[in-house]
Amino acid sequence: MTSQTPHVPTADQIRRAPKVLLHDHLDGGLRPGTIIEIARATGYDGLPETEPDKLGIWFREAADSGSLERYLETFAHTCAVMQTREALFRVAAECAQDLAEDGVVYAEVRYAPEQHLEGGLTLEEVVEAVNEGFREGERRAREAGHRIRVGALLTAMRHAARALEIAELANRYRDSGVVGFDIAGAEAGYPPTRHLDAFEYLKRENNHFTIHAGEAFGLPSIWQALQWCGADRLGHGVRIIDDIEVGDDGEVRLGRLAAYVRDKRVPLELCPTSNLQTGAAASYAEHPIGLLRTLHFRATVNTDNRLMSGTSMSREFEHLVETFGYTLDDMQWFTVNAMKSAFIPFDERLAMINDVIKPGYAELKSEWLFRQTATTSGSASTAG
Numbered sequence: 048m049t050s051q052t053p054h055v056p057t058a059d060q061i062r063r064a065p066k067v068l069l070h071d072h073l074d075g076g077l078r079p080g081t082i083i084e085i086a087r088a089t090g091y092d093g094l095p096e097t098e099p100d101k102l103g104i105w106f107r108e109a110a111d112s113g114s115l116e117r118y119l120e121t122f123a124h125t126c127a128v129m130q131t132r133e134a135l136f137r138v139a140a141e142c143a144q145d146l147a148e149d150g151v152v153y154a155e156v157r158y159a160p161e162q163h164l165e166g167g168l169t170l171e172e173v174v175e176a177v178n179e180g181f182r183e184g185e186r187r188a189r190e191a192g193h194r195i196r197v198g199a200l201l202t203a204m205r206h207a208a209r210a211l212e213i214a215e216l217a218n219r220y221r222d223s224g225v226v227g228f229d230i231a232g233a234e235a236g237y238p239p240t241r242h243l244d245a246f247e248y249l250k251r252e253n254n255h256f257t258i259h260a261g262e263a264f265g266l267p268s269i270w271q272a273l274q275w276c277g278a279d280r281l282g283h284g285v286r287i288i289d290d291i292e293v294g295d296d297g298e299v300r301l302g303r304l305a306a307y308v309r310d311k312r313v314p315l316e317l318c319p320t321s322n323l324q325t326g327a328a329a330s331y332a333e334h335p336i337g338l339l340r341t342l343h344f345r346a347t348v349n350t351d352n353r354l355m356s357g358t359s360m361s362r363e364f365e366h367l368v369e370t371f372g373y374t375l376d377d378m379q380w381f382t383v384n385a386m387k388s389a390f391i392p393f394d395e396r397l398a399m400i401n402d403v404i405k406p407g408y409a410e411l412k413s414e415w416l417f418r419q420t421a422t423t424s425g426s427a428s429t430a431g
């Protein structure tokens with residue numbers, strides 16, 4: 048046995064490995080059972096299924112449409128059950144617990160406050176309910192033996208006209224649970240430059256933001272997000288691949304925009320399974336993450352919507368390990384990339400990398416030594 052083989056992680060090691068998640072939607076990650084219970088309690092009768100397993104499958108299949116617009120229609124049901132303080136608190140607490148259970152040590156979870164006002168809550172009440180839910184989830188996770196920190200990103204919907212208001216809200220709560228801002232929703236026809244006032248405001252306030260760009264629409268969207276809006280990170284950004292040419296001889300040529308993204312270390316919040324569902328990539332093997340990792344872009348691995356994609360951070364890594372043969376070193380590389388790109392202060396990011404992530408991977412990487420001792424005992428004749 049070589050010393051390389053054991054570093055390809057098992058499913059159990061993938062789950063136990065410390066992971067960092069930058070792109071996860073709160074309204075895309077509810078437990079099916081919770082949706083059904085809240086729907087019953089609040090009188091929402093629009094659910095297509097009333098049994099948890101079937102409802103989970105329904106979301107996955109409905110989201111498997113090949114189009115971002117149809118994928119987004121499924122959020123009507125999750126948002127419908129996230130209209131009260133109690134519901135938001137519960138969903139946020141369970142989100143933190145589920146991520147912690149999956150080995151996520153740091154997460155930035157996003158949602159659009161403007162989509163949770165139908166029950167009469169104010170924007171502030173929405174943010175406070177979610178923040179309290181995250182704190183409760185962190186506490187429950189700690190009780191169960193897991194450590195996780197969750198920060199919120201406030202999203203504005205790109206087809207709406209409330210981006211400045213939501214940006215101001217993000218700024219108001221920046222020292223209490225909200226770490227940044229985002230815009231999401233249908234990309235084609237809604238360029239990020241529609242919301243320049245919000246981005247300029249955040250820059251004046253020295254605040255952080257990411258923009259969904261380069262998912263359903265290509266390079267112009269990425270270019271605008273970076274060069275007009277000043278995004279710190281790209282939500283998806285996967286279409287940057289359109290600016291990369293691989294010749295028959297294997298020689299790689301980066302266009303100006305791709306070179307900028309790589310050289311400026313712009314973080315790409317890649318979400319492989321979500322991309323397969325919306326048609327942004329045809330298969331895991333053809334997903335640009337393989338090439339982007341080889342070319343040393345600052346690529347990160349994310350879930351996008353755990354419910355709609357039937358996924359988790361562990362499952363995303365399982366697919367990548369299976370497809371590209373990634374090792375624990377690759378997993379650590381993606382995880383450190385994500386932690387470097389988080390919106391919390393530098394000293395905290397550094398401590399997470401040095402005191403949590405690196406020791407966690409070192410521990411996993413040492414396990415083979417002990418396994419080998421056990422399996423080779425009594426078979427010394429195979430040596431040498």
Ligand SMILES: O=c1[nH]cnc2c1ncn2[C@@H]1O[C@H](CO)[C@@H](O)[C@H]1O
Nearest residue numbers: 072119122157158159202231232259
């Ligand atoms: O992959 C995506 N691309 C664009 N928008 C998305 C994606 N996933 C979710 N949302 C949108 O973001 C809102 C706030 O969380 C969701 O309600 C959904 O409409």
Ligand SMILES: [Zn+2]
Nearest residue numbers: 231259282351
């Ligand atoms: Zn997203």
